[in-house]
Amino acid sequence: RHRGVVRGLHCQVPPCAQGKLVRCTRGAIWDVAVDVRMGSRSFGQWTAVTLSAENGSQFWIPPGFLHGFCTLGDNTEVEYKCTDLWDRACERSVRWNDESLGIDWPVSDCQAIVSPRDEQALPFSSVIDWFVLP
Template identity: 60%
Template sequence: MKVTPLSLSEVLLITPPRFEDSRGFFSETYNVQRMKDAGISETFVQDNQSLSRQKGVVRGLHCQLAPYAQGKLVRVTRGSIWDVAVDARTGSPTYGQWAGAELSASNWSQLWIPAGFLHGFVTLEENTEVQYKCTALYNKASERSVRWDCKEIGIDWPVDPEQVVLSEKDLASPSFSAAKDWFSYTG
């Protein structure tokens, strides 16, 4: 398993090995001990899966507040996405900064996004399936979001803004200034 910290060192790009032969492939996509060795000791309590039928679907930027704050381990099983994490921990030296990586069924990489970070992605292909493990259960009252194209953050999305497909909820999301004090940096 290859583990690479991104520009936000807590956000990790993880690529499990794939063993291929004429029949197809085998890959161990999650192993609790290997994750602990990589610095991820959280317990996962919920698995989610989404299908986006169109290229340009943006989901995010989302999070949940404590005590339901979620760390996420994200992977793509069909298609590809540009996956993004934004540090929303007030007092963090990287507060408001973002890191992104392409995840695809081809590159087989996963992204670890700790609690205290906003998460979002855009689909780069039609019929893209995303699966992710969460460290806390979904709680609607704790759910928060920030505009995907917020100028305060300045994410470099690889998509034409005119062709983005958004949910009603994401269309109504506030700017990043609303996230002040959602999370605290503990150093």
């Protein structure tokens, strides 16, 4: 409902790993993905895009990546298409502002509106073998 809402960073691990196709149907978000595939050359690296109802862009986040976003305006709506069903036992979360990731969020720590669940997320150092490349 408000500008500065931060969700994430979330993923689901095997056997219920999820890919997500994300779009913004009202307002705008800054959407981020972080590679957590152990053995990947881009492990721990992130990329981000701005999605809005106006630009109509979508963002594909494959399995093996954390996902998070920040609302850039009030009354923003976000839609996902997921490759698998939500499974609480397979869900994992990493702190959105973990310093080791260096994500350049468009909101400061003190301005961010973060859910209690996301406040309890693990540090990035806990990502050990969630996804392992052959």
